[in-house]
Amino acid sequence: MTTTPYIQFFDGADEPRHDLLGGKCASLVALTQADMPVPPGFAITTASYDAFIAAAGIQDDIHVLLANLDADDVAEVDRVSAQLRFEIESRPVPAVVRADFVAAYHALQARFSEPVPVAVRSSATAEDLPDASFAGQQDTYLWLHGIDDVAEHIRRCWASLFTSRAITYRLKNNIPNEGLSMAVAVQKMVNARAAGVAITMDPTTGDRSKIVLESSYGLGELVVSGLVTPDNVTLDKVMLMVVKRVIGDKHAELVPDPANAGLVELEVSAARRGVLSISETEITAIAAIAKKAEKHFKCPQDIEWALDRDLPDGQNLLLLQSRPETVHSSRSSETRADAAAPAAGYGIESITRSLLVQAGKPTD
């Protein structure tokens, strides 16, 4: 597993550099190095993208086209987006860049006894920052087989820097186009029996003593994109004990389709919809991993996880992503201040008050 300027394996020894790997890949490298169960894979670094753009000679075109764009002119944004993406997807990848990711792809496949499908995901440098929740702005391609398919989707990931949504988002958030680059993750696909997310706080109250977990059948994409109502489980973070369970409807699941070597969305039977998609043991294991990620990164995390049906119990829980929880972390200090008010003090006065409150009597 060689590391070149163009490639970095998740389990390589190099430090995760955000500018080289983008947010997603940097996080996957950091998680792997922290001994988290991350599915194996590698990053195609931003150096690959930079070399590709340089070789393609389209750097100036990009700047010119984006220079005076009006974010509200939808038709013009669409036109520019289509043109840029066409340019990227139709240019050849420089041989030296391609040779490295082809070698890395084969090195990844060589770890398994038979060919495994992979996911190709974009990993932008502007993505996943705590103050700019860019999640989902770039593309993810699942269940790809063979190097040609993978190579095709790597370019598509690069091109996804210029979807209409991404262009508009950057314009509206004043994110400059200079230095814009894109890394790509190539990762062994998880054959998920159930998957979802977990946040190491209660996002509805900001209570940091909780972990809230969402789970649904099949691959996690339907949960992440909000297309199903997942099961929702709240745990106490310190004890890892469940304090609340809400069974979600989870009407559909995304699963491998052997016939077409891809994925298919299936309806979930009423019986399976009526019960939790994961066991109590699995709930605890997922929460434990989320807690571990929070401890590693030293701030509340928002993780994506999956249970691989091809792996034995105890080894089947995989961590797909962990990023700082961006919505509530900034608000937590004010939540704390609120909660402090009624609970201050100790000794006989507070004991008396507790007794009265417990008995349902107003204290003043």
Next chain:
Amino acid sequence: MTEKSFPSPYDQAPAHGAEGWKELYAYNLVFQENRREVEEAKFWFCDSQHWPTVTKPFETIGFEFAVSCLGQYNTRHLLIPPANGIEFRIHNGYVFMSPVGVPEADIAPRVPEFMARAGHYFQNWETLLEQWQGKIRGTIDELGALNFAALPDKVDINDITSGKGTGPNNDLLAQYDELIALTYRAWQYHFEFLNLGYVAYLDFFSFCKEVFPGIPDQAVAKMVQGVDMELFRPDDELKKLAKLAIELGLTGLFGNTANPEQTLAGIADATGGAEWIAAWNEAKDPWFNFTVGNGFYAHDKYWIDHFELPLGYINDYIGRLEAGQTIDRPVAELVAERDRITEEYSELLSPEQLAAFEGKLGLARQVYPYVENHNFYIEHWTMGVFWRKARQLSAMLQEQGFWPDADGMFFLRRDEVREALFDYVTGWAVGAPAIGPSYWPEEVERRRAIVDALQSERPQPALNTPPAVITEPFTLMLWGITSDQIKNWLGDSDAPEGEFRGMAASSGVAEGPARVISSSDQLAEVQEGDILVAPVTAPSWGPIFGKIRATVTDIGGMMSHAAIVCREYGMPAVTGTGTASSQIVTGQWLRVDGNNGTVTVVEGHTHDLSLAGDAVGQLEQVLDGPLLEGSHA
């Protein structure tokens, strides 16, 4: 929610053969016919945690003293603003309780009183507790000095020559009065600190619930609970003696547990035996004043009266040590876990919250050891002495022909015992036979039959209409009687077939075969790897906790003894399941989830065939016989 009720005590016929049972008990303890309206307006729950079986007439002293002294401290000593005592009745032989609230208008005036009184105790906790030690040890010594010997044929000559002027009959009556008075005194001491321990705990508990909404009860318990309690000393002493036996090469000498005197003599004669016997003698008093029951029944066996019990446990420990097992409680791990939990919650608090958290936790930890340790001093030690003396008196009167069996006195109320005793001394004084021997034998047997008949039926979990919500702090803390629990009893539980829900009392998940234990006499049946299922457990069952994988009880909250002991032994426990011990059968494969408070019967698991006969026996016992330890052997 549909408004469901429990039956009224006035609509429940006694078991067949138990007609007239009310006359066995004092008038104030039973539901009187002309008080129907008053009594039916109250909600009564059965305290089967402390009184799981029918109490014989003499045994009512346990709940009369315990529960009235609890009330006395709330109502008259501390003036706890929202809570008075707990009323108690006996119904069909079982004990029922009903908390007494404080009228709205009286609550505010009680606040300054409570703060002055309770505040003084919290401020002077260690000094007052040291004083308490002296008081209770003194009371136990006084109890121990009582002696109920038969009266001599003639007054001692020295009493004549010294001009004493009174006879031994006088002393005998006075000693009986002392027995009762000293025990009443001990029960007041019992509650001198206990209620305060609970309110300090409750304060920390409420704070945690406020800053960490939904925090598991168990988390709070684990932060407060200590690991080095006197309540665990008896078991720890057995472990020490087992290790010493190995060290001294005496391990082969413990096989004969049936004849403890012989076994001890054999050990004493062996090389190194003297050292072991010295250690045994040092340990046994006071630490073997430990009952396999709970201190409330005349038939409870105490280690110090039945050496076969501690010797058997020691033999067991020796076997496990020789098999390379660890017998010690995981004290270091428990401390590390307690510190980890405390630290992780602390980290989530603001500086102001942290100051309150640490202050409340500090107080809770200071007062908490009493909550556990008092149990050794009162229920085990004091009551052990009390029952030994009471049995001595009963046996003495048996010898005088008052009843045919040694336990006859326990079928009399304690005021009737005073009458019988006066009858005895009168007969002695006048030189004519006492009347008792021609009155009591028949009456005792009649009463025994009634008690047996009562025993054949289980009590209702509660009586009358429950309140919408349970708020009374002691009911919640001591008995684990929550609104959910009541829902469970009323059959409103949404638990699926084959699943039991209770309190997640001690964390962890375990699977194994069920071992249903209805009485402490069955403890020897417990095998390595079993899951203990029992109506209630006693702290003295410690020696078997090393063998089992998890515990399930019918009754008890987060602070019940099963919960405390399981947390100390680091094994899963689900308490307060309501009915698990009568529905689960020995040998069934169980999954106990102490994190979520669920017990699941795992169907289709291959049962160990050797258990099948046992299972049938258990089932028969459930269907036909008394479920719990009977009123007689």
